Amino acid sequence: xxxxxxxxxxxxxxxxxxxxxxxxxxxxxxxxxxxxxxxxxxxxxxxxxxxxxxxxxxxxxxxxxxxxxxxxxxxxxxxxxxxxxxxxxxxxxxxxxxxxxxxxxxx
Numbered sequence: 001x002x003x004x005x006x007x008x009x010x011x012x013x014x015x016x017x018x019x020x021x022x023x024x025x026x027x028x029x030x031x032x033x034x035x036x037x038x039x040x041x042x043x044x045x046x047x048x049x050x051x052x053x054x055x056x057x058x059x060x061x062x063x064x065x066x067x068x069x070x071x072x073x074x075x076x077x078x079x080x081x082x083x084x085x086x087x088x089x090x091x092x093x094x095x096x097x098x099x100x101x102x103x104x105x106x107x
Contacts, residue, residue, distance in 0.1 A: 029093025030105055032086050041074035046105050048073060049097035057095045066091050 033045040041048060051073055052060065060069050066087055071079050082090075097105045 024088035024092035026089075026093040026096040029086075029089035029091070029096075032090055033093060036082065036086070037070070037074060037077055037090075040077040042076070044105075045093065046097060049094045049101075049105065050099040052094070052098055053100040054095050054098040055100075057091065057098050061091045061095075 060066055097103050
């Protein structure tokens with residue numbers, strides 16, 4: 001019983017660490033926005049994120065429409081160049097610095 005408990009706890013710890021390392025990151029999203037979208041949008045990431053509230057960003061992302069929303073906000077952006085793996089990071093950045101968040105990014 002004691003050995004089984006130790007194995008279960010070790011497994012839970014490994015899964016917890018693994019899931020944390022693959023989650024989206026607002027800092028990475030900010031860097032991606034600056035590098036890939038800032039020039040096409042014509043404004044900084046703070047202005048982009050403040051286009052919606054946190055709930056609005058969550059709804060847009062939940063409906064799978066985040067990439068399309070980038071196209072609406074930044075019509076000069078080439079959406080075909082935005083990798084799907086970047087979307088969660090840019091979303092996390094947008095959600096973190098939304099108009100109702102009270103947070104201000106440094107870009």
